[in-house]
Amino acid sequence: MSQRNQISAFENKDGMRIAGLFAGVGGIERGLHLAGHETKMLCELDPHAACVLEDHFPGVPLHSDITTMRRLPAVDMIAAGFPCQDLSQAGQTSGIRGEQSGLIDNLFDLIRRAKPRPAWVLLENVPFMLFLHKGHAMQHVLEGLEDLGYSWAYRIIDAHAFGLPQRRKRMIILASRSGDPKSVLLSEDAGPTAPQRRADWWCGFYWTEGNSGVGWAVNAIPPLKGGSRVGIPSPPAIWIPDQHRIVLPDIQDAERLQGFPAGWTKPSGASFRDRLRWRMVGNAVSVPVAKWIGMRLSNPIEYDPQLEISFEREKGWPKAAWGKRGVQFAYPVSSWPVRRPMKPLSGFLRHPFTSLSLRAASGFLGRANNSGLRFEPEFLEDLEAQIARMRAEIDR
Numbered sequence: 001m002s003q004r005n006q007i008s009a010f011e012n013k014d015g016m017r018i019a020g021l022f023a024g025v026g027g028i029e030r031g032l033h034l035a036g037h038e039t040k041m042l043c044e045l046d047p048h049a050a051c052v053l054e055d056h057f058p059g060v061p062l063h064s065d066i067t068t069m070r071r072l073p074a075v076d077m078i079a080a081g082f083p084c085q086d087l088s089q090a091g092q093t094s095g096i097r098g099e100q101s102g103l104i105d106n107l108f109d110l111i112r113r114a115k116p117r118p119a120w121v122l123l124e125n126v127p128f129m130l131f132l133h134k135g136h137a138m139q140h141v142l143e144g145l146e147d148l149g150y151s152w153a154y155r156i157i158d159a160h161a162f163g164l165p166q167r168r169k170r171m172i173i174l175a176s177r178s179g180d181p182k183s184v185l186l187s188e189d190a191g192p193t194a195p196q197r198r199a200d201w202w203c204g205f206y207w208t209e210g211n212s213g214v215g216w217a218v219n220a221i222p223p224l225k226g227g228s229r230v231g232i233p234s235p236p237a238i239w240i241p242d243q244h245r246i247v248l249p250d251i252q253d254a255e256r257l258q259g260f261p262a263g264w265t266k267p268s269g270a271s272f273r274d275r276l277r278w279r280m281v282g283n284a285v286s287v288p289v290a291k292w293i294g295m296r297l298s299n300p301i302e303y304d305p306q307l308e309i310s311f312e313r314e315k316g317w318p319k320a321a322w323g324k325r326g327v328q329f330a331y332p333v334s335s336w337p338v339r340r341p342m343k344p345l346s347g348f349l350r351h352p353f354t355s356l357s358l359r360a361a362s363g364f365l366g367r368a369n370n371s372g373l374r375f376e377p378e379f380l381e382d383l384e385a386q387i388a389r390m391r392a393e394i395d396r
């Protein structure tokens, strides 16, 4: 299906001018920048994230709150990884009308008033929005785009496909008034991957859980998150079977696991606590995903309409689709558009670990034992041995 079409998806051959709203620490913007596009304006409410943006995008006008923005600048694309708290499985799930995720309507109002309206819109959020409240959030966003004159394509994309040892699936929605979003987002596919078996790979998991799914990931970490069940942003833990240890990675490796250079959330002159940095990194869009979208915008691939499958919106949203007012088709693509070379987690991490603390390890073990979850016996043995070692050190 993938015959290259060298015509760029947009007219400006020097790259697109981007307005990055809900910019966080700029994952989308950095990725698009690496693909040759340019950020002309930023909007971010959190003062710490704004400080990171000022450091990496010097001279780019930065507005704080989307609710007080009067108008959009003249740009080719709006990029907006809008807040996910109300849409994620782990969050309040109040839905698209929730206080946070409902901010998408402020973005739609800004686009409605813009003259001319931006040619492209790139949105990012959690895949759970496909299913939450019978797909109502998806319906709201896609109908909102159609009302504004856009055709759209969406797809779940896993950052793991880009050589990062982090499993991180995200919903990407790309819309255009003049171009063809489906030949950017849907026409490249490396196919699904078989899950890795444990062997001796390092395994990532959420130590803050233990009474529900722990996000067990073989040779990878589960998605970095901005919060956790215990209310603090924190690193996932890593079990190192050959060393019989359970450790926490360094924040600088977390930045690299999102595709940023180490130290990205440590702006010069600021001294942010690690907890703050974990939150900012956990909220970010993985840089290589945005870079791939930016590259495909410049070099779209011909889309094969013969693979399209009809569907009815009322019966649920497929994992990937395209549409415009009155028309929609599902498209059979995986969450791996590419399959980039992957280092094992053990070879990827470069910075020193900290051992999972006695309190954290004991708390996790207690929750795990009282849950119906099943763990590998060797893992539980290593966890118990680590707790015993730490207790012995305290008693000495």
Ligand SMILES: C[S@@+](CC[C@H](N)C(=O)[O-])C[C@H]1O[C@@H](n2cnc3c(N)ncnc32)[C@H](O)[C@@H]1O
Residues within 6 Å of the ligand: 021, 022, 023, 024, 025, 026, 027, 028, 029, 043, 044, 045, 046, 049, 064, 065, 066, 067, 080, 081, 082, 083, 084, 103, 283, 284, 285, 286
């Ligand atoms: C999912 S994160 C953004 C990730 C980011 N787009 C990236 O590429 O890495 C959502 C961001 O929206 C910001 N936000 C929440 N309410 C906002 C508002 N009223 N105005 C501007 N930004 C807001 C949050 O502080 C958070 O950083």
